[in-house]
Amino acid sequence: MASPSPSQPRVTLPAVASEIHTAVADLVARDGQRYTPVRRALVEELEDTDQPLTIPELLTRRPGMAQSSAYRNLSVLESAGVVTRIVVGADEHARYELSEDLTEHHHHHLICEQCGTVDDFTVPPEVEDLVDRALGRAARRNRFLVTSHRLDLVGICARCR
Amino acid sequence: MASPSPSQPRVTLPAVASEIHTAVADLVARDGQRYTPVRRALVEELEDTDQPLTIPELLTRRPGMAQSSAYRNLSVLESAGVVTRIVVGADEHARYELSEDLTEHHHHHLICEQCGTVDDFTVPPEVEDLVDRALGRAARRNRFLVTSHRLDLVGICARCR
DNA sequence: ATTTATGCAAATCGTTTGCAAACCT
DNA sequence: AGGTTTGCAAACGATTTGCATAAAT
Numbered sequence: 001m002a003s004p005s006p007s008q009p010r011v012t013l014p015a016v017a018s019e020i021h022t023a024v025a026d027l028v029a030r031d032g033q034r035y036t037p038v039r040r041a042l043v044e045e046l047e048d049t050d051q052p053l054t055i056p057e058l059l060t061r062r063p064g065m066a067q068s069s070a071y072r073n074l075s076v077l078e079s080a081g082v083v084t085r086i087v088v089g090a091d092e093h094a095r096y097e098l099s100e101d102l103t104e105h106h107h108h109h110l111i112c113e114q115c116g117t118v119d120d121f122t123v124p125p126e127v128e129d130l131v132d133r134a135l136g137r138a139a140r141r142n143r144f145l146v147t148s149h150r151l152d153l154v155g156i157c158a159r160c161r
Numbered sequence: 162m163a164s165p166s167p168s169q170p171r172v173t174l175p176a177v178a179s180e181i182h183t184a185v186a187d188l189v190a191r192d193g194q195r196y197t198p199v200r201r202a203l204v205e206e207l208e209d210t211d212q213p214l215t216i217p218e219l220l221t222r223r224p225g226m227a228q229s230s231a232y233r234n235l236s237v238l239e240s241a242g243v244v245t246r247i248v249v250g251a252d253e254h255a256r257y258e259l260s261e262d263l264t265e266h267h268h269h270h271l272i273c274e275q276c277g278t279v280d281d282f283t284v285p286p287e288v289e290d291l292v293d294r295a296l297g298r299a300a301r302r303n304r305f306l307v308t309s310h311r312l313d314l315v316g317i318c319a320r321c322r
Numbered sequence: 323a324t325t326t327a328t329g330c331a332a333a334t335c336g337t338t339t340g341c342a343a344a345c346c347t
Numbered sequence: 348a349g350g351t352t353t354g355c356a357a358a359c360g361a362t363t364t365g366c367a368t369a370a371a372t
């Protein structure tokens with residue numbers, strides 16, 4: 001996922017490797033919480049992958065971690081704005097990824113209905129802008145206060161075809 | 162049937178009242194299933210509302226219906242392409258609405274994170290086309306076979322503001 | 323008569339929570 | 348010490364399923 005930056009990382013971006021932990025620590029502190037080892041481990045795992053992960057997947061990668069700790073701390077991280085929870089189906093495991101605020105990478109999801117994995121994709125900024133404006137108008141027309149939007153594709157991924 | 166209903170329905174809509182049942186019966190039969198009273202009742206309730214409903218909501222409207230029948234038959238109706246299931250959050254009830262093929266009304270959702278209700282909205286056809294093309298390109302680039310897309314807004318609805 | 327649908331109650335499964343021990347400051 | 352986090356096991360809640368009865372073909 002991470003496109004190799006040609007030279008210097010832009011200083012304005014908060015999201016480069018270990019810098020993420022600083023930003024996360026800040027977000028967590030701002031929420032009156034601590035950045036504990038379990039929370040750090042969760043963030044590290046989410047940082048190391050390019051797809052949103054389920055809790056079972058996270059537990060596989062961190063064999064020592066208790067299931068309840070994963071649930072509890074992902075919930076803390078979510079309300080601190082560190083991670084985003086993605087709900088695909090009612091019966092499947094939810095998935096978590098680092099929030100767009102941290103990664104500075106606005107994207108959407110390719111949801112595979114066969115294997116359940118979720119991949120990221122982006123659309124050109126012009127499309128994104130047009131969609132945003134259209135959604136803004138629709139929201140205004142409905143007196144709806146927008147928190148976020150989701151634009152996902154559901155289908156069969158390359159690996160499952 | 163032929164006599165005008167007390168409250169005038171809009172004549173321009175392709176899918177009017179009883180016509181839906183014919184179409185549903187067809188879809189259900191095509192799937193090798195029967196159009197039973199419970200299934201008909203579910204379709205009638207979904208026809209009578211403008212928002213996707215949860216199973217508890219449906220059961221309230223049809224006090225005689227068994228919960229398991231609602232779950233089982235909505236699942237049948239879903240795989241016959243009659244209804245669409247909308248999953249909002251992992252812990253909330255899923256919601257059901259008549260499929261767009263039946264209503265001929267392509268739309269998106271305003272999901273209220275406060276009260277959980279879901280309303281429909283539409284965007285102009287030009288936007289819809291542009292989004293479709295952009296999504297098509299993104300899918301092709303990822304060798305992803307698209308089944309459907311979802312473009313929803315999450316936030317606070319007019320009633321909850 | 324055979325197949326399919328229904329209703330009830332029990333089972334399933336992702337997720338949450340109570341509680342006691344471990345941790346941090 | 349005082350408050351928080353952790354791990355375990357039990358609880359929860361939406362959804363599914365086994366089974367016996369009712370309905371449809």
